[in-house]
Amino acid sequence: MLKLHKTAIGPKFPDFSSAKTPLKPHIAPPPPPAVAEVDVTSITNHVLKTNPEILTQNLPTLVQWTPELVHTILKRLWNHGPKALQFFKALDSHLSYTHSATAFDHAIDIAARMRDYKTLWALVAQMRTIKLGPGPKTFAIILERYVASGKADKAVDLFLSMHKHGYPQDLTSFNSFLDVLCKAKQAEIAYNLFKVFRRKFRVDMISYNILANGYCIMKRTPKALEILKEMVERGLEPNVMTYNIILKGFFRAGQTKEAWEFFLQMKRRKCEIDVVTYTTMVHGFGVAGEVERSRKLFDEMVGAGVLPSVATYNALIQVLCKKDNVENAILVFDEMLRKGYLPNVTTYNVLIRGLCHVGKMDRAVEYMDKMKEDECEPNVQTYNLVIRYYCDDGEFAKAFELFEKMGSGHCLPNLDTYNILISAMFVRKKSDDLVVAGKLLIEMIDRGFLPRRFTFNRILNGLLLTGNQEFAREILRLQSGSGRLPRHFRL
Numbered sequence: 001m002l003k004l005h006k007t008a009i010g011p012k013f014p015d016f017s018s019a020k021t022p023l024k025p026h027i028a029p030p031p032p033p034a035v036a037e038v039d040v041t042s043i044t045n046h047v048l049k050t051n052p053e054i055l056t057q058n059l060p061t062l063v064q065w066t067p068e069l070v071h072t073i074l075k076r077l078w079n080h081g082p083k084a085l086q087f088f089k090a091l092d093s094h095l096s097y098t099h100s101a102t103a104f105d106h107a108i109d110i111a112a113r114m115r116d117y118k119t120l121w122a123l124v125a126q127m128r129t130i131k132l133g134p135g136p137k138t139f140a141i142i143l144e145r146y147v148a149s150g151k152a153d154k155a156v157d158l159f160l161s162m163h164k165h166g167y168p169q170d171l172t173s174f175n176s177f178l179d180v181l182c183k184a185k186q187a188e189i190a191y192n193l194f195k196v197f198r199r200k201f202r203v204d205m206i207s208y209n210i211l212a213n214g215y216c217i218m219k220r221t222p223k224a225l226e227i228l229k230e231m232v233e234r235g236l237e238p239n240v241m242t243y244n245i246i247l248k249g250f251f252r253a254g255q256t257k258e259a260w261e262f263f264l265q266m267k268r269r270k271c272e273i274d275v276v277t278y279t280t281m282v283h284g285f286g287v288a289g290e291v292e293r294s295r296k297l298f299d300e301m302v303g304a305g306v307l308p309s310v311a312t313y314n315a316l317i318q319v320l321c322k323k324d325n326v327e328n329a330i331l332v333f334d335e336m337l338r339k340g341y342l343p344n345v346t347t348y349n350v351l352i353r354g355l356c357h358v359g360k361m362d363r364a365v366e367y368m369d370k371m372k373e374d375e376c377e378p379n380v381q382t383y384n385l386v387i388r389y390y391c392d393d394g395e396f397a398k399a400f401e402l403f404e405k406m407g408s409g410h411c412l413p414n415l416d417t418y419n420i421l422i423s424a425m426f427v428r429k430k431s432d433d434l435v436v437a438g439k440l441l442i443e444m445i446d447r448g449f450l451p452r453r454f455t456f457n458r459i460l461n462g463l464l465l466t467g468n469q470e471f472a473r474e475i476l477r478l479q480s481g482s483g484r485l486p487r488h489f490r491l
Helices: 040-049 052-058 067-076 081-090 101-113 117-129 136-148 152-160 171-183 187-201 205-217 221-233 240-252 256-268 275-287 291-303 310-323 326-338 345-357 361-373 380-392 396-406 415-424 431-446 453-465 469-482
Strands: none
Touching: 040 067, 040 081, 052 081, 067 081, 067 101, 081 101, 101 117, 101 136, 117 136, 136 152, 136 171, 152 171, 152 187, 171 187, 171 205, 187 205, 205 221, 205 240, 221 240, 240 256, 240 275, 256 275, 275 291, 275 310, 291 310, 310 326, 310 345, 326 345, 345 361, 345 380, 361 380, 380 396, 380 415, 396 415, 415 431, 415 453, 431 453, 431 469, 453 469
């Protein structure tokens, strides 16, 4: 039987070795290691494995706590929201350590992601009590989470009432909110707010750029061009960022001919053409299948005295992986190293994806190991893409081996990880696989992820159809008792 992360099964969600296994009582973990031997990973694992009551007692004395260490641990625990909040609260009563505003913002972001609004606003109130905020970043986090969860109306209400929380609105916070709305494909709401408040906040070029980008994200380049025209009519001169936004918008909408003409206009008007412009062109034409044109633009930028950035190399490597040959992408990667560029996690991820796509899984895993050698640790996206390809190849044991590594306290699985593995468990339609899917469901909910209604119903119905009725009922009892059951489920 495939193992799941033991750290996820706490007192409310015990582990099941089979559909008919009785619930096991919670057993407290062994005491933490000596302070001198503790590192970030071992602290993270201690938090993951420890009962909340015991954690509150022994955590303050575990190490010499600093804001930087707490921030690092909170980031490690990011994909286990309940444990992250337990860790944050366990340090509240520490005698010599006090949470920073950044730590509060991390905790508020985690609570908001879990849609635990009661905890969120309790943390905001606590910030006010100890005079740490809330500040502009705090509001930006809450606004973004409201919009992401489909509550744009609540986000607007919050923005309009920010002054009641001790932080008056200004142009910076207004632009930040417009950006949140636009990146969530709510450009119309953003533009309506813009029209109401542009005089009050004396909107600037940044405001217009944000709106233009919002319409480009939605592939509405004609509207983005209208925003550009309005900007000029109001006496604001477009900058290179404005032109790059429009250029990228054309490529997003599949308008390569228009993108090329716009690029030529930039040259004729002697507009500044920077590394972002060329990177956009290299990526845009490459994704459109014009690999040779993409390569020529890459060479042109070097000839024009514009040095490529890591992002430019990433764009070319991705293009070659998708539209040409992964071996050619590796040649560019090697050239990048020879020229002294340090690849980042995106560089490795696009290359690993390319290797996975052509079935070279062993080499993909070798590049994961190389990441560690280059002090560029694999992130959750790295693990997810390799796990996905292993599942697509029917290599479920290898997929779960990687999944277990993610539970080591360095890179915890996220919602996508669970969805990939749960979907894979339905391929063979085996009873044991459906039990694993049920365990994954319990674990993901325990970690603060709310499954889609479709996923929840699919697992419960799958368990019923494969003779695992008791396990299905146990999941239902556990989740309804915890208050984390998705609405409108059917069984």
